[in-house]
Amino acid sequence: MKKTWLFPDYSQAEVRVAAWAGPIPLMKQWFKSDEDIHINVARLIGETVEKHKVHIPPLSVGLPPPWGRKHWSLLNAEDPLDHDIERDLSKRTVHANTNGMHRQRFSRITKVPLMYAGIIQDMYHGLFPEIRGSYHTWIVDSAVANHGTLENPWHWRRTFYKVNPLTGQYDEDEKRVMYAWYPQSTIGMMTIRFWRRICEVFRDDKQIKIYTPEAIRDMGIDAQLQVHDAIGASVPDEDSVVADIARAMKREGEVELIIKGDPLIVPIDFKRGYSWGDLKTYKIPG
Numbered sequence: 088m089k090k091t092w093l094f095p096d097y098s099q100a101e102v103r104v105a106a107w108a109g110p111i112p113l114m115k116q117w118f119k120s121d122e123d124i125h126i127n128v129a130r131l132i133g134e135t136v137e138k139h140k141v142h143i144p145p146l147s148v149g150l151p152p153p154w155g156r157k158h159w160s161l162l163n164a165e166d167p168l169d170h171d172i173e174r175d176l177s178k179r180t181v182h183a184n185t186n187g188m189h190r191q192r193f194s195r196i197t198k199v200p201l202m203y204a205g206i207i208q209d210m211y212h213g214l215f216p217e218i219r220g221s222y223h224t225w226i227v228d229s230a231v232a233n234h235g236t237l238e239n240p241w242h243w244r245r246t247f248y249k250v251n252p253l254t255g256q257y258d259e260d261e262k263r264v265m266y267a268w269y270p271q272s273t274i275g276m277m278t279i280r281f282w283r284r285i286c287e288v289f290r291d292d293k294q295i296k297i298y299t300p301e302a303i304r305d306m307g308i309d310a311q312l313q314v315h316d317a318i319g320a321s322v323p324d325e326d327s328v329v330a331d332i333a334r335a336m337k338r339e340g341e342v343e344l345i346i347k348g349d350p351l352i353v354p355i356d357f358k359r360g361y362s363w364g365d366l367k368t369y370k371i372p373g
Contacts, residue, residue: 090309091324094358094366095336096317097278099124101270103353104240105185107346108269109222111215123164128211129177133159135210184211185218186267189259226265227257239269240344241276274316277342277353282318284339285310289332319363326372333357333371 106114117124183193194204236246249261312319344351359369
């Protein structure tokens, strides 16, 4: 039987967790309205650059100035070029600075000269002051109040030890690890749970004496890959079967988290294709 790849992918997952944990009201509003946060951030920074006449010169490696290839108001998540250039740079900006990345590393991952990387960081935190004022503060205060231990919504705990003996404060690099750990561990645990549930839902009751990886995959859906917060499953290449599997995946994977008393369900998007390089956005019919 011919097979196709089906990749369920948690949508903008880690940033959603941080938006709820802050809370960061504008981000929460965008997510609740099903808007693309990365395109919205690109537009906001583009608007700020224009409004305040910020000079950002052309970047290296042939890329245009950030948010400068065309007017910020025309950026569109459905435009492949916008998606690959402005949205990708915006996505790196969101993830890096929500996790408190220092300026030098942010410059390296975006290939933006150090001076201008700092300008972009300052604009980002000016647009979302709750990241430092609420989210980062809450993370550190929670660790201090619990003897260095943080707990994510799945009740998984981690203790952080790098305290400066002279000041009694956490090392700055350790704080960055804390900021990143909370959303990353939350989505990591959810992805592992999702993979397990996929195998259980599609399981065939076979008598297996030794649970080898091949035997486990043969029990039901052939989930072969985990790529960050996505899972790659090899499924029969029949439209009705793919649709049924995708519906079951959404049912099992979209679970409610409670963050600061506020419910959050991270939606799942899908891609389908005969190879990794051939993956295209897949919408469940009906």
